[in-house]
Amino acid sequence: MSWDVDYKRKLQNSADALRCVESGMRVYIHPGCAEPELLVEALMERAPFVRDVEIIHLMTMGSAPYTAPEMAGHFRHNAMFIGANVREAVNDGRADYTPVFLSEIEGLIDCGQMRIDVALIHVSPPDIHGYCSLGVGVDTTMTAVRCAKFVVAQVNDQMPRTYGDCFLHINQMSALVETSRPLCEAPKVEITATHRAIARHVATLIEDGSTLQTGIGGIPDAVLPYLADRQDLGVHTELISDGVIPLIEAGVLNGRRKTLLPRKIVVSFVLGSKRLFDYVNENPIFEFRPNAFTNDPLQIARNDRMIAINSALQVDLTGQVCADSIGTQFYSGIGGQVDFIRGSSRSKGGKPIIALPATAKGDTVSRIVPMLDPGAGVVTSRGLTRYVVTEFGIAYLHGKTIRERAQALISIAHPKFRDQLFEYCEGTKWLQRNHMALASVEASSRP
Numbered sequence: 001m002s003w004d005v006d007y008k009r010k011l012q013n014s015a016d017a018l019r020c021v022e023s024g025m026r027v028y029i030h031p032g033c034a035e036p037e038l039l040v041e042a043l044m045e046r047a048p049f050v051r052d053v054e055i056i057h058l059m060t061m062g063s064a065p066y067t068a069p070e071m072a073g074h075f076r077h078n079a080m081f082i083g084a085n086v087r088e089a090v091n092d093g094r095a096d097y098t099p100v101f102l103s104e105i106e107g108l109i110d111c112g113q114m115r116i117d118v119a120l121i122h123v124s125p126p127d128i129h130g131y132c133s134l135g136v137g138v139d140t141t142m143t144a145v146r147c148a149k150f151v152v153a154q155v156n157d158q159m160p161r162t163y164g165d166c167f168l169h170i171n172q173m174s175a176l177v178e179t180s181r182p183l184c185e186a187p188k189v190e191i192t193a194t195h196r197a198i199a200r201h202v203a204t205l206i207e208d209g210s211t212l213q214t215g216i217g218g219i220p221d222a223v224l225p226y227l228a229d230r231q232d233l234g235v236h237t238e239l240i241s242d243g244v245i246p247l248i249e250a251g252v253l254n255g256r257r258k259t260l261l262p263r264k265i266v267v268s269f270v271l272g273s274k275r276l277f278d279y280v281n282e283n284p285i286f287e288f289r290p291n292a293f294t295n296d297p298l299q300i301a302r303n304d305r306m307i308a309i310n311s312a313l314q315v316d317l318t319g320q321v322c323a324d325s326i327g328t329q330f331y332s333g334i335g336g337q338v339d340f341i342r343g344s345s346r347s348k349g350g351k352p353i354i355a356l357p358a359t360a361k362g363d364t365v366s367r368i369v370p371m372l373d374p375g376a377g378v379v380t381s382r383g384l385t386r387y388v389v390t391e392f393g394i395a396y397l398h399g400k401t402i403r404e405r406a407q408a409l410i411s412i413a414h415p416k417f418r419d420q421l422f423e424y425c426e427g428t429k430w431l432q433r434n435h436m437a438l439a440s441v442e443a444s445s446r447p
Contacts, residue, residue, distance in 0.1 A: 003130030003170045010176045014042035017175040020150040023051045025117035028144040031058035031081075032239075032269045033184045033277070034137035036122040036154035038177060040065070043120070047074040056114070058102075058139060059083035059333075061184035061271070067095050080105055080140075081333035082324075090330050099324065099377065102238060102336040103295035106143040119148035122183075124159040126170055134166040135159040136183065136277055137269035138288045142166070150174045158182055160281035164288035186241065186271040194357050195222040197391035202309060203227060205351050205387065205394070209257035211303040213237040213340045215310040216271070216332075219355045223309060227252060234258035235265040236303050238294050238336040242272040245279055260302040261287060268294040295336045300343025306350040308340035312379075313356070315388055316372050317406040317421065317430070319397045321354055321380035328375030341384050351387060354380065358390040358414040368413035370424040388412065406430050 021027060021043065030036055035057075043055075044065050055066050056078045066075035067089035077095035079086050081102075089095035100108070108114040121141055123132035132155065134141055145151050145168060153173045157180050170176075195218040202219070203226035206212070211234035214220035224243040227233060234255035235244065244265070247253040255263040264287040270276055280286050293299055300306060313331065314322040324332050344350035356367050368390070372378065386398040388409060395408035410421045425431035 003126065007126065007130070007170050007176065010170070010173060012175050012177060014038055014177045015045060017152045017177050018042040018046050020152065020174065021046050021050060021053060021118050023053065025050075026054045026056060026115055028116045028119045028141075028148065029055060029057040029060065030119075030121045030134075030137060030141050031060050031139055032137040032271055033061050033186060034122045034135055034141070034159075034269070035060040035062040035184050036120050037062045037184065038179050038181065039120040039152060039154050042177075044071075047071060050074055052076070054078055056080060058105075060085060061186055064089075069094065079333070081335050082330055087331065097330050097333070099334050101295070101334055101339055102291050103297070103339045105140045106290060106292040109140070109143050109147050112147075116144050116148040118150045118152065119144045120152050120154070121145060122154045122156060122159060123168060124161045125155055125157055127161075130170045131167045132170070133159070133161045133163075134168065134288070135162055136280065138164065138166045138290050139269045140291050142168075142290050143292065145172060152177065154179055156181060156183075160277050162280050162286060162288050163282075163284055164286070165290060165293070166288040182274065183277055185273050188273070189218045189221055191218050191222045194391050195219050198355050198357065198389055199223040199226050201389045201391070201394050202353060202355055205353060206230065206233075206307050207305060207349075208232055210234070210305040210307045211236050211255075211258055213300070213306070213308045213336075213344070214240070215335070215337065217311045219311055220309050232257045234262070234303070235267065236260065236294065236300060236306070237266070238268045238291060238340075240265070240267050240270050240272070240276075242276045245276065248285070255285075257304075259304045260299065266294060291336070295339040297339055297343035297346065300340055301346035301350070304348045304350075306344040306347035308344035308350075308352045310337040310340065310354055311356055312354050312367070314367050314369050314372055314376060315354065315356065315385075315409065316369050317409050317425065318402055319382035319385040319388070319405050319409070320372060320378045321385055322372050322376040323379040325375065325377045327373040334379050337379055338384070341380050345384065345386065352384070353387040353389060354385060355389040358392055358412065359417075363414060363416070366413055366417035366421070368409050368417070368421065370421060403430050
């Protein structure tokens with residue numbers, strides 16, 4: 001059967017296509033800006049007819065109506081990474097959170113531990129050979145499709161056609177629902193003066209020929225404009241945002257010196273605006289790969305001068321990093337932070353960076369703390385932490401004693417909290433005032 005005949009045979013309206021969802025099933029939803037909103041809406045219409053359906057995904061940019069209180073008993077969400085649209089439900093006990101390295105999610109699916117019954121995905125229209133592109137997000141979706149019993153695809157003529165390991169043939173899909181609607185866009189991040197101050201410090205660590213990974217948030221976005229005078233930068237990352245476009249157009253991000261897939265921007269998904277979606281459309285500089293590849297520490301380490309830039313909520317004076325929770329309240333997830341910290345640590349000339357504002361809540365709370373809050377999760381252990389950056393400078397921790405770590409981290413804390421932090425260290429006997437003139441401590445103690 002030719003693919004176009006198969007395509008027409010599989011075309012359905014959204015309600016009929018979602019009849020494959022039955023009680024007790026696990027449903028995977030294409031995450032990020034690729035969330036198939038039409039299929040999610042149809043899934044909600046299925047609610048009166050099903051019980052105990054588990055819905056899993058990474059962070060999505062659209063709505064999450066299945067987490068509403070009235071959906072209890074019909075749907076329960078399991079977040080691999082917590083976004084703003086499901087955070088309340090997780091912390092109210094209406095949804096679950098699975099802490100897991102982003103690089104290992106596909107392994108859970110592959111081995112059957114995380115069985116996928118139905119995958120709801122979002123693709124571009126097929127080409128002349130019957131292949132659709134996963135567009136703005138390969139992430140963990142390629143593996144979910146391969147392992148799912150039923151694959152329902154939202155075929156959207158506004159989904160960009162991207163290149164890499166991101167193509168699915170019509171014969172891999174069970175049902176097709178056509179639409180023409182804008183993709184979900186990521187909210188624009190406000191870049192503050194504090195973000196810029198941190199970014200200036202981070203930029204001093206980035207040399208010509210480096211390969212970059214940037215996580216989510218204002219700090220990674222703020223770093224990019226400070227790299228306009230660099231040469232031959234590359235990208236190997238889980239995600240990119242609109243901020244890469246000016247550097248690509250200026251010839252700064254060209255990947256010439258990359259040691260793995262040179263001249264390619266290796267990415268798993270994009271979180272941005274329509275401008276970015278249009279930019280990646282049929283653009284061969286972008287190489288989309290599953291997270292099992294982009295986040296594999298062994299692959300990451302194959303990039304010389306690998307720079308990983310990730311954020312945190314708290315860092316304690318021994319170097320433990322909390323990035324997924326505020327005390328006992330879950331906030332985001334492990335994501336790819338540890339994957340890239342480990343990979344960049346093993347890279348020749350690599351630099352793993354944790355960047356965060358020194359304070360929160362209008363300078364009333366220090367993010368450099370004696371101990372993490374009760375219940376706070378250690379995402380990056382003290383043994384993995386190397387560079388910590390705030391607006392007050394850079395602390396290098398690798399190979400340092402607890403005393404040296406505490407001294408370096410106090411020096412990049414907000415000045416109003418330094419005495420308080422030092423008093424804690426006196427109580428633990430990590431530091432003594434006659435051994436440290438706090439005012440003279442340098443913000444950076446690089447090797």
